[in-house]
Amino acid sequence: xxxxxxxxxxxxxxxxxxxxxxxxxxxxxxxxxxxxxxxxxxxxxxxxxxxxxxxxxxxxxxxxxxxxxxxxxxxxxxxxxxxxxxxxxxxxxxxxxxxxxxxxxxxxxxxxxxxxxxxxxxxxxxxxxxxxxxxxxxxxxxxxxxxxxxxxxxxxxxxxxxxxxxxxxxxxxxxxxxxxxxxxxxxxxxxxxxxxxxxxxxxxxxxxxxxxxxxxxxxxxxxxxxxxxxxxxxxxxxxxxxxxxxxxxxxxxxxxxxxxxxxxxxxxxxxxxxxxxxxxxxxxxxxxxxxxxxxxxxxxxxxxxxxxxxxxxxxxxxxxxxxxxxxxxxxxxxxxxxxxxxxxxxxxxxxxxxxxxxxxxxxxxxxxxxxxxxxxxxxxxxxxxxxxxxxxxxxxxxxxxxxxxxxxxxxxxxxxxxxxxxxxxxxxxxxxxxxxxxxxxxxxxxxxxxxxxxxxxxxxxxxxxxxxxxxxxxxxxxxxxxxxxxxxxxxxxxxxxxxxxxxxxxxxxxxxxxxxxxxxxxxxxxxxxxxxxxxxxxxxxxxxxxxxxxxxxxxxxxxxxxxxxxxxxxxxxxxxxxxxxxxxxxxxxxxxxxxxxxxxxxxxxxxxxxxxxxxxxxxxxxxxxxxxxxxxxxxxxxxxxxxxxxxxxxxxxxxxxxxxxxxxxxxxxxxxxxxxxxxxxxxxxxxxxxxxxxxxxxxxxxxxxxxxxxxxxxxxxxxxxxxxxxxxxxxxxxxxxxxxx
Numbered sequence: 001x002x003x004x005x006x007x008x009x010x011x012x013x014x015x016x017x018x019x020x021x022x023x024x025x026x027x028x029x030x031x032x033x034x035x036x037x038x039x040x041x042x043x044x045x046x047x048x049x050x051x052x053x054x055x056x057x058x059x060x061x062x063x064x065x066x067x068x069x070x071x072x073x074x075x076x077x078x079x080x081x082x083x084x085x086x087x088x089x090x091x092x093x094x095x096x097x098x099x100x101x102x103x104x105x106x107x108x109x110x111x112x113x114x115x116x117x118x119x120x121x122x123x124x125x126x127x128x129x130x131x132x133x134x135x136x137x138x139x140x141x142x143x144x145x146x147x148x149x150x151x152x153x154x155x156x157x158x159x160x161x162x163x164x165x166x167x168x169x170x171x172x173x174x175x176x177x178x179x180x181x182x183x184x185x186x187x188x189x190x191x192x193x194x195x196x197x198x199x200x201x202x203x204x205x206x207x208x209x210x211x212x213x214x215x216x217x218x219x220x221x222x223x224x225x226x227x228x229x230x231x232x233x234x235x236x237x238x239x240x241x242x243x244x245x246x247x248x249x250x251x252x253x254x255x256x257x258x259x260x261x262x263x264x265x266x267x268x269x270x271x272x273x274x275x276x277x278x279x280x281x282x283x284x285x286x287x288x289x290x291x292x293x294x295x296x297x298x299x300x301x302x303x304x305x306x307x308x309x310x311x312x313x314x315x316x317x318x319x320x321x322x323x324x325x326x327x328x329x330x331x332x333x334x335x336x337x338x339x340x341x342x343x344x345x346x347x348x349x350x351x352x353x354x355x356x357x358x359x360x361x362x363x364x365x366x367x368x369x370x371x372x373x374x375x376x377x378x379x380x381x382x383x384x385x386x387x388x389x390x391x392x393x394x395x396x397x398x399x400x401x402x403x404x405x406x407x408x409x410x411x412x413x414x415x416x417x418x419x420x421x422x423x424x425x426x427x428x429x430x431x432x433x434x435x436x437x438x439x440x441x442x443x444x445x446x447x448x449x450x451x452x453x454x455x456x457x458x459x460x461x462x463x464x465x466x467x468x469x470x471x472x473x474x475x476x477x478x479x480x481x482x483x484x485x486x487x488x489x490x491x492x493x494x495x496x497x498x499x500x501x502x503x504x505x506x507x508x509x510x511x512x513x514x515x516x517x518x519x520x521x522x523x524x525x526x527x528x529x530x531x532x533x534x535x536x537x538x539x540x541x542x543x544x545x546x547x548x549x550x551x552x553x554x555x556x557x558x559x560x561x562x563x564x565x566x567x568x569x570x571x572x573x574x575x576x577x578x579x580x581x582x583x584x585x586x587x588x589x590x591x592x593x594x595x596x597x598x599x600x601x602x603x604x605x606x607x608x609x610x611x612x613x614x615x616x617x618x619x620x621x622x623x624x625x626x627x628x629x630x631x632x633x634x635x636x637x638x639x640x641x642x643x644x645x646x647x648x649x650x651x652x653x654x655x656x657x658x659x660x661x662x663x664x665x666x667x668x669x670x671x672x673x674x675x676x677x678x679x680x681x682x683x684x685x686x687x688x689x690x691x692x693x694x695x696x697x698x699x700x701x702x703x704x705x706x707x708x709x710x711x712x713x714x715x716x717x718x719x720x721x722x723x724x725x726x727x728x729x730x731x732x733x734x735x736x737x738x739x740x741x
Contacts (some may be wrong), residue, residue, distance in 0.1 A: 120621030122648040128683030142319035145327030148575035157300035166347035180204025199282035207281035215269035222266040223295035232286015243275035330381035338363025379427035429465035445484035452488025468494035486527030493535035501542035505668035508553035533567035548598030595708035667728035685740035
């Protein structure tokens with residue numbers, strides 16, 4: 001068997017040497033051990049880990065090696081490369097018989113596959129009286145953009161779609177019906193709209209219907225619509241029908257005069273039905289114009305027009321701040337169209353994210369009411385794509401509306417809309433991703449230098465946020481902006497998505513590397529007071545458990561970098577399940593219910609156990625040893641073996657009173673690892689209760705509307721000791737709470 005393994009390994013290494021342009025001349029195997037506790041991996045069966053050295057020769061004259069300039073450097077690189085472990089099936093004949101050698105012979109298995117290496121240990125020494133840094137709570141912020149029906153047909157509680165019949169809304173959302181009459185779309189001016197629906201009947205009945213209406217038993221719904229009688233003797237009514245066609249409610253809609261008038265209605269649903277219908281019916285002879293139909297749960301209308309279950313989902317994240325309205329959407333948002341009575345607002349299709357209908361029912365005042373209910377600070381993002389004076393004044397008038405006293409023009413308009421006192425707006429951002437508008441860092445710096453001083457005059461209590469780099473390798477953007485405009489902003493907001501789901505672990509390292517460089521650059525610049533933020537981040541192309549592992553790793557990295565990293569907010573926050581699936585999210589909803597994306601699951605767990613004092617951080621795992629205490633007692637002399645990155649990250653924090661210690665950890669790996677911890681110092685509790693909370697799942701597992709709690713935290717208790725060991729199953733996010741008695 002040993003001879004067979006040797007021959008097969010040499011044959012496999014020949015494939016490697018061919019790709020490397022080298023010839024294998026000698027192979028020394030120093031050790032063999034089973035991988036993953038001897039469990040089978042697919043059809044190839046159990047694997048072994050072989051360690052040793054491969055000796056090769058490189059022909060500098062070979063056509064693939066002509067680029068080589070420094071043979072000594074190549075030798076060092078080659079030696080380093082072959083010191084890593086190789087994986088082989090125990091039955092070595094299967095490398096040819098049942099699998100492609102190019103897939104099996106890897107230095108590490110593909111992250112997205114459930115293949116694990118050798119179990120190891122992560123070591124975390126916690127000095128209870130040494131605080132290494134303060135963790136800024138603002139790294140748990142959120143970012144709400146109008147994209148994929150996050151707000152319209154989502155968080156905003158309005159249940160009628162296409163309520164004003166503008167654009168293609170009549171064709172997209174409404175069905176005309178009836179006999180001896182017709183329902184037609186007509187061009188007519190109403191408020192700021194251009195189209196209404198005419199119901200015309202001739203001794204008959206005609207109407208319009210919209211389905212997919214969700215009603216709950218015992219809930220009261222209210223709303224209104226606008227009618228303009230044109231002549232005749234019509235009786236107009238509103239009907240609510242069940243999915244089977246049974247009438248659930250009927251309310252007369254009576255007008256009292258000529259011209260446009262608002263007519264209200266209310267009803268209590270006797271049943272729960274996710275596919276009910278709303279009808280507006282005209283019976284008799286004559287015609288009437290219909291426009292701007294609204295229907296919500298009465299309790300939601302009275303409490304900010306926010307859908308209760310999605311509001312509760314946001315409360316679960318307890319965001320210290322929320323960034324709005326974008327994102328790319330911020331660059332096209334027309335804030336003046338989103339203030340005042342809902343009927344007087346203007347229809348603006350979301351042209352940047354699919355063109356869907358939006359009547360701006362959720363505008364400035366609604367967003368700030370959301371922030372009030374969540375206890376979150378608002379970050380307002382201005383449209384600022386150029387130095388055009390008209391665009392500048394439009395943006396600054398928004399700031400006046402937000403912060404001016406009620407004795408000013410814009411303060412009076414805010415007061416007329418129900419909020420006399422100025423809003424507290426701690427953050428104002430100057431546009432979003434200027435590179436999307438083909439701007440250079442120099443051009444964007446000119447915009448910041450134009451807007452910044454004016455914003456400081458109008459809103460001296462607000463911090464000004466400028467846009468940092470969009471990609472992790474674009475340090476030039478952020479560095480130039482700091483140099484050219486650093487005196488005119490307070491926060492540098494970079495973005496960093498991981499677009500490749502298989503890099504859920506390595507992407508954390510990539511992002512952390514550039515953030516450390518950015519921290520150093522700011523510290524040594526002429527503007528060291530600038531705070532750094534990551535205002536959009538996440539595994540944007542998956543919502544399975546890889547997104548959760550990436551979120552957990554990112555938040556551990558941000559806690560480690562804080563307070564040099566001051567703020568963060570992932571993206572996307574919310575989306576409708578029926579929309580374009582390209583961009584993934586924290587919260588998924590339809591018109592009835594919602595489920596948590598994997599990023600939400602991981603972030604909520606870490607947010608629930610936020611503690612501001614950082615004590616220690618560890619990354620990677622070592623080979624286990626019989627006497628684990630030596631990892632702590634002999635740390636100055638021992639030589640840890642087989643350090644493996646991208647396996648486990650862990651951080652230790654504590655509350656301000658020092659009575660609760662929190663350890664957060666993530667196991668990115670397909671192997672089970674153990675987190676070894678030791679508490680030391682005068683602050684070690686004499687006795688304590690220990691709670692372990694974990695979420696463990698397969699890489700491709702996720703919640704869904706059918707299984708909203710498939711990924712859920714599990715709680716256990718552990719005996720307390722100064723030295724403790726916590727088992728981390730493959731692909732686990734964990735929190736340990738040590739509470740002094």
